[in-house]
Amino acid sequence: MRLAWPSDMPPNTGPGRSKSQSASLADLVGLQLGPYLDRSESQVSVEGPTVLLKPDAAQNLGFALHELATNAAKYGALSVPEGRVSIAWRLLPETDGNGVELDWVESCGPAVVKPTHRGFGSMVIERNLARELDTQVELAFRAEGVQCKILLPPGQIRASSGLITRLAARFPDLVERQCHHQQPNNDKICAGC
Numbered sequence: 001m002r003l004a005w006p007s008d009m010p011p012n013t014g015p016g017r018s019k020s021q022s023a024s025l026a027d028l029v030g031l032q033l034g035p036y037l038d039r040s041e042s043q044v045s046v047e048g049p050t051v052l053l054k055p056d057a058a059q060n061l062g063f064a065l066h067e068l069a070t071n072a073a074k075y076g077a078l079s080v081p082e083g084r085v086s087i088a089w090r091l092l093p094e095t096d097g098n099g100v101e102l103d104w105v106e107s108c109g110p111a112v113v114k115p116t117h118r119g120f121g122s123m124v125i126e127r128n129l130a131r132e133l134d135t136q137v138e139l140a141f142r143a144e145g146v147q148c149k150i151l152l153p154p155g156q157i158r159a160s161s162g163l164i165t166r167l168a169a170r171f172p173d174l175v176e177r178q179c180h181h182q183q184p185n186n187d188k189i190c191a192g193c
Contacts, residue, residue, distance in 0.1 A: 022052035022053055022054060022055070022058070022158035023052065023053050023055065023058035024050070024051070024052055024053075025048065025050075025051040025052070025053055025061075025089060025100070025102075026046065026048065026050070026051075028053070028058055028061060028062055028065065029046050029065060029087055030046070031062070032062060032065040032066050032069050033046070033065070033069055033085070033087070036069075036078055036085070043077070043078055043081075043083055043084055043085060044078075044084070044085045044086075044087065045084070045085075045086045045087070045088075046087050046088075047086075047087075047088045047089075048087075048088055048089035048090060048102075049089075049090070049091055051089065051091070051100055051157060052157065052158040053152075053156060053157060053158060054155075054156055054157070054158050056132065056133070056156075057133055057152065057156035057157070060128065060129055060132045060133055061102075061129065061133070061150070061152070063124050063128070063129075064124060064125045064128075064129045064137075064148075064150070065104075067121040067124050067125050068104050068121075068125065068146070068148060070121070071121055071146070072085055072106055072109070072146065075110070076106050076109045076110070076112065076145065076146055077106035077107060077108060077109030077145055077146075078106075078109070079109060079110065080108075080109055080110060082108045082109075083106065083107070083108050083109035083110075084106070084107050084108050084109075085104065085105070085106050085107075086103070086104075086105045086107070087102070087103070087104055087105075088102070088103050088105075089101060089102040089103070092151075097151075097153065097154065098154040099151055099152050099153045099154050099156075099157070100151075100152040100157060101149065101150070101151050101152075102149070102150040102151075102152065103147070103148070103149050104146070104147065104148040104149075104150075105145065105147050106144075106145030106146045106147070107144060107145045108145075109145055111143050111144075112141050112142060112143055112144070112145060112146055113141070114141040115141065122139060125137060125139055125148065126139050129150065133152065133153070133156050134153055134155070134156075135150060135151055135152050135153060135156070136149075136150070136151040137149070137150050137151075
């Protein structure tokens with residue numbers, strides 16, 4: 001089973017692409033874990049609001065998700081039929097920095113043994129992601145399954161439905177004027193603006 005490589009990301013992301021474009025976090029997760037989501041009995045659950053990432057954030061997060069998925073498929077929860085991976089993200093409130101918190105949690109897989117040394121995958125997930133995106137990453141090898149928490153700062157996020165909603169509540173004239181996708185008689189604001 002082939003997992004997506006980050007260069008397989010949607011055409012509006014990656015090197016050489018417009019810095020003004022963005023990639024959906026849900027699409028990025030779906031791209032990296034598609035083989036496990038397209039089953040009648042999916043081993044992966046995905047939950048989170050609409051979040052659009054800047055291209056560099058999408059590419060670097062794509063590498064990290066690729067490494068997590070590859071290791072889960074080889075050694076972790078996705079290596080056995082009963083294994084499960086939960087991927088959830090949430091928008092952080094203003095008091096916590098307005099970023100996005102993403103949690104990867106494996107369960108029901110083989111018992112995890114903490115590695116004696118950090119390999120390439122751990123380096124990509126922990127060091128590269130933290131350095132390239134100025135983010136916090138916590139990678140834990142718990143007996144019940146690998147867990148990874150990634151805190152993306154607001155500077156890596158293009159837009160989100162929650163952010164747009166908060167902006168609309170605070171500056172209704174500004175958001176309404178700039179949103180070209182808002183339909184008459186529709187109180188929903190486009191997250192693509």
